Amino acid sequence: MSTARSGRDTTDVTLDSIRLGEVTMDDVTIHPDTLIRQAEVAYEHANPQLAENLLRAAELTLIPDDEVLAMYEALRPGRSTVDELRALATSLRDRRAPRTAALIEEAADAYARRGIAKQA
Amino acid sequence: MTDTQPIGRFRFMDAQRVNLDGFAVEDQSLGLIAFNADADPDPSLVLDGGGNVVEMDGRAATDFDLIDEFIARHGLDLSVSAEVMALDDDDFARRIVDINVPRAEIIRLTAGATPAKLARVLSRLRAAELVIAMTKMRARKTPSNQAHVTNRSDDPLLLAADAATAAAFGFREIETTVPVLGDAPSNAVAVSIGAAVGAVGVLVQCSVEEALELELGMAGLVSYAETVSIYGTEQIFIDGDDTPWSKALLTSAYASRGMKMRVTSGGGSEALMGAAENRSIFYLEARCVALARALGSQGVQNGGIDAASVSGSVPGGARSMMAENLMVMMRNLEACTGNDALMSESDVRRTSRTHPIFIAGTDFVCSGFGSIQRYDNMFGPSQWNSEDIDDFLIMQRDWTVDGGLRSAAEPDVARLRRRAANAVRDVYRFLGLADFQDVWVEQAIDAAGSKDIPAADLMTPLEASRIIRQSHVTMVDVVAALDACGYEIEAERLLAMLHARVDGDYLHTAAIFDEQMNVMSLVTDPNDYAGPGTGYEPAGSRLAELNSVRQQRSVSDLRDEQAAAAGDHFTVVGAAGQGSDPTEVSIGVSAATGRAIWTTLSGLSVVDVLDELLAGLEEEGCRGRIIRINDTVDLGMIGLTAARLSGSGIGIGLQAKGTALIHRRDLSPLANLELYSVAPTVTPELYRALGINAGRHAKGATPEPLRNPYSDMAIEARFHTKVVSLVAIERTCLKPEIGPEDLELRQ
Numbered sequence: 001m002s003t004a005r006s007g008r009d010t011t012d013v014t015l016d017s018i019r020l021g022e023v024t025m026d027d028v029t030i031h032p033d034t035l036i037r038q039a040e041v042a043y044e045h046a047n048p049q050l051a052e053n054l055l056r057a058a059e060l061t062l063i064p065d066d067e068v069l070a071m072y073e074a075l076r077p078g079r080s081t082v083d084e085l086r087a088l089a090t091s092l093r094d095r096r097a098p099r100t101a102a103l104i105e106e107a108a109d110a111y112a113r114r115g116i117a118k119q120a
Numbered sequence: 121m122t123d124t125q126p127i128g129r130f131r132f133m134d135a136q137r138v139n140l141d142g143f144a145v146e147d148q149s150l151g152l153i154a155f156n157a158d159a160d161p162d163p164s165l166v167l168d169g170g171g172n173v174v175e176m177d178g179r180a181a182t183d184f185d186l187i188d189e190f191i192a193r194h195g196l197d198l199s200v201s202a203e204v205m206a207l208d209d210d211d212f213a214r215r216i217v218d219i220n221v222p223r224a225e226i227i228r229l230t231a232g233a234t235p236a237k238l239a240r241v242l243s244r245l246r247a248a249e250l251v252i253a254m255t256k257m258r259a260r261k262t263p264s265n266q267a268h269v270t271n272r273s274d275d276p277l278l279l280a281a282d283a284a285t286a287a288a289f290g291f292r293e294i295e296t297t298v299p300v301l302g303d304a305p306s307n308a309v310a311v312s313i314g315a316a317v318g319a320v321g322v323l324v325q326c327s328v329e330e331a332l333e334l335e336l337g338m339a340g341l342v343s344y345a346e347t348v349s350i351y352g353t354e355q356i357f358i359d360g361d362d363t364p365w366s367k368a369l370l371t372s373a374y375a376s377r378g379m380k381m382r383v384t385s386g387g388g389s390e391a392l393m394g395a396a397e398n399r400s401i402f403y404l405e406a407r408c409v410a411l412a413r414a415l416g417s418q419g420v421q422n423g424g425i426d427a428a429s430v431s432g433s434v435p436g437g438a439r440s441m442m443a444e445n446l447m448v449m450m451r452n453l454e455a456c457t458g459n460d461a462l463m464s465e466s467d468v469r470r471t472s473r474t475h476p477i478f479i480a481g482t483d484f485v486c487s488g489f490g491s492i493q494r495y496d497n498m499f500g501p502s503q504w505n506s507e508d509i510d511d512f513l514i515m516q517r518d519w520t521v522d523g524g525l526r527s528a529a530e531p532d533v534a535r536l537r538r539r540a541a542n543a544v545r546d547v548y549r550f551l552g553l554a555d556f557q558d559v560w561v562e563q564a565i566d567a568a569g570s571k572d573i574p575a576a577d578l579m580t581p582l583e584a585s586r587i588i589r590q591s592h593v594t595m596v597d598v599v600a601a602l603d604a605c606g607y608e609i610e611a612e613r614l615l616a617m618l619h620a621r622v623d624g625d626y627l628h629t630a631a632i633f634d635e636q637m638n639v640m641s642l643v644t645d646p647n648d649y650a651g652p653g654t655g656y657e658p659a660g661s662r663l664a665e666l667n668s669v670r671q672q673r674s675v676s677d678l679r680d681e682q683a684a685a686a687g688d689h690f691t692v693v694g695a696a697g698q699g700s701d702p703t704e705v706s707i708g709v710s711a712a713t714g715r716a717i718w719t720t721l722s723g724l725s726v727v728d729v730l731d732e733l734l735a736g737l738e739e740e741g742c743r744g745r746i747i748r749i750n751d752t753v754d755l756g757m758i759g760l761t762a763a764r765l766s767g768s769g770i771g772i773g774l775q776a777k778g779t780a781l782i783h784r785r786d787l788s789p790l791a792n793l794e795l796y797s798v799a800p801t802v803t804p805e806l807y808r809a810l811g812i813n814a815g816r817h818a819k820g821a822t823p824e825p826l827r828n829p830y831s832d833m834a835i836e837a838r839f840h841t842k843v844v845s846l847v848a849i850e851r852t853c854l855k856p857e858i859g860p861e862d863l864e865l866r867q
Binding site for chain 2: 013042056065
């Protein structure tokens with residue numbers, strides 16, 4: 001048994017509840033705490049990078065689909081200026097997504113150094 | 121003018137299929153070299169006082185490209201770097217192969233090794249060593265396999281029927297894609313439904329442009345992703361419209377929705393795109409694999425992949441593709457080991473490319489076994505395709521190797537295909553996506569490929585996809601529709617896949633589901649190979665499954681087959697005595713002839729064979745006499761016994777399976793006059809000719825010997841199992857206490 005992002009237990013997400021129209025994708029989406037727990041498992045199995053990925057993912061669970069898609073687009077080559085990336089990172093820090101924010105700050109520096117950010 | 125035409129032997133060799141393949145002269149400037157190019161850097165790793173990487177593989181941090189930087193920042197365990205970088209290449213290579221060095225120790229060391237270090241160490245391993253290393257290093261103990269399910273028309277009914285078929289044959293992952301991008305949502309839904317009809321817990325992906333693929337995943341319409349491509353040079357990475365950071369975010373995005381994903385690389389892609397920077401194929405791939413680990417991906421699809429034919433064109437190319445897969449395993453990641461894009465026109469060569477990986481076993485032997493027809497594979501033909509499924513099953517049986525497939529019986533597959541096609545029709549109607557005509561459904565069920573479905577309409581998947589996206593249809597809606605249409609089992613199966621996204625256990629390395637929805641992964645099913653008697657070994661019901669192929673036959677099967685042609689044609693006249701008529705030629709028949717065996721290996725009835733022999737003798741003015749020899753299965757002794765009883769001293773020996781010879785009373789058993797050893801190809805005309813020659817021998821002539829009908833068929837492969845059974849039947853008919861008997865033949 002696991003708890004979904006919506007707070008509902010999977011044991012409660014059944015064909016009966018689907019018949020009643022009482023299930024949304026939120027009821028079948030992973031909870032951040034589960035990802036944090038799975039990150040520990042990954043760490044114990046000699047893959048700290050997978051663990052770090054799962055911790056970043058835990059942060060992203062709280063961000064809506066379209067925003068996640070937009071963040072991915074922003075990180076593609078030539079899409080964002082360095083300042084735009086830094087602003088995105090700052091907003092993520094404010095939304096308690098520090099690991100994702102750090103990744104984007106790092107990208108901003110790397111893109112600036114290698115000249116692949118959008119020119120301001 | 122001189123004739124420049126090559127000699128016949130070379131004309132013949134030139135015509136062989138392998139000569140359709142392209143082979144390149146090594147050219148480092150084009151990146152056409154498998155291992156160890158001059159421009160590949162010497163391995164190095166230098167840290168500053170603060171533990172930051174200031175140099176990696178000969179390049180200063182200030183000069184790092186994006187790939188270097190991401191690997192240096194995220195990809196290396198700096199606590200073991202000094203140890204592993206100082207390790208002698210051969211010493212490291214030997215530890216990889218050494219069964220007494222545990223997998224975990226290799227994982228520990230590899231975590232600190234730079235791309236150039238691993239590239240150099242793995243270039244030391246020879247083919248047989250790669251097999252042992254792979255056996256030990258793969259993450260999941262139980263091997264598995266992935267199928268491609270696509271077709272030219274994105275026909276939802278055929279996709280569903282073929283997905284169900286793939287699941288029935290044992291594939292645990294199914295990858296689909298589209299010829300028309302707009303069809304992707306429909307393909308995802310149709311394949312997911314079909315897979316659920318076929319088996320519990322089959323993972324499904326739809327390989328399309330990165331953002332759309334993620335969108336499909338977020339809607340739950342697919343259960344994993346693989347088309348997250350990474351490259352070994354910065355230029356090609358950016359040309360692919362991504363950076364290591366965008367890929368890292370994508371990797372996390374999938375995990376944030378509870379979805380398994382792996383990245384795709386594969387040697388040779390940089391050379392194919394003309395930007396290999398004079399590096400070897402293997403070194404560039406080593407950068408990809410290090411990056412994959414740095415990104416936090418649980419796994420990698422590599423081993424050539426779309427550029428397999430580039431690797432395949434250079435010396436050592438097949439070895440380098442296998443070493444790519446091994447490198448993934450050493451980075452403690454799931455290995456989805458190529459063997460997908462067809463890299464040769466030659467059946468021998470493509471089998472040779474796959475076979476060492478197949479016998480070692482990997483997390484997915486093929487990262488896309490084309491379970492459909494070659495022409496329907498929208499990735500391009502695979503290394504293995506639907507025409508090879510029986511070959512693959514039999515290879516598993518030959519080597520007692522679990523390649524992830526199992527046999528499926530025709531009635532079961534027919535039933536599953538019908539249910540899958542009907543389920544998609546009903547769900548599409550329920551959701552208002554499409555209405556399918558009965559004729560289309562029936563054609564899809566029976567089809568071996570999309571060319572068998574003239575009723576398919578190309579606009580249907582496009583329109584269905586438009587509605588899926590516009591009305592935000594999710595997998596929850598698909599489950600509800602299946603349930604409402606009476607497919608409760610499949611609804612439960614797809615709901616279980618949604619539950620798995622909440623559990624998150626299948627985010628771990630090399631995760632698949634078994635058919636009870638248990639996760640099998642690095643965590644729950646770790647590979648523990650440490651030499652003979654350890655690690656994965658198919659046993660119990662799985663071993664029985666591997667051993668049982670639909671083509672196998674037993675003696676009793678053959679006995680039944682023979683009994684179907686039974687007739688009452690022979691009457692025993694009495695004990696056979698010594699003949700005195702000089703025109704008499706005896707035909708000794710084996711004990712089972714007309715008793716338990718009525719049909720020869722060439723499909724003739726034994727009565728017809730005897731008729732031909734008798735007619736041949738008659739043409740020469742001789743009289744045939746049929747004698748059953750009850751005390752031996754040996755054809756030489758049958759013929760010799762007949763010759764000794766014959767008035768002319770000449771006898772014909774005939775086994776019920778059709779093997780025949782001419783013998784003479786004064787010869788030793790094995791020194792016959794003429795022999796038809798290849799029973800399966802003997803025709804009525806040849807039996808008549810044998811009768812004629814026997815008659816000529818009886819008259820003291822020296823006839824021109826008959827030529828055995830040899831061919832290029834693998835006659836022994838086709839018939840030896842039958843021969844074993846037929847000889848066993850012959851033995852059961854022996855009655856040594858009864859001497860030779862004269863028979864009367866009735867029509």
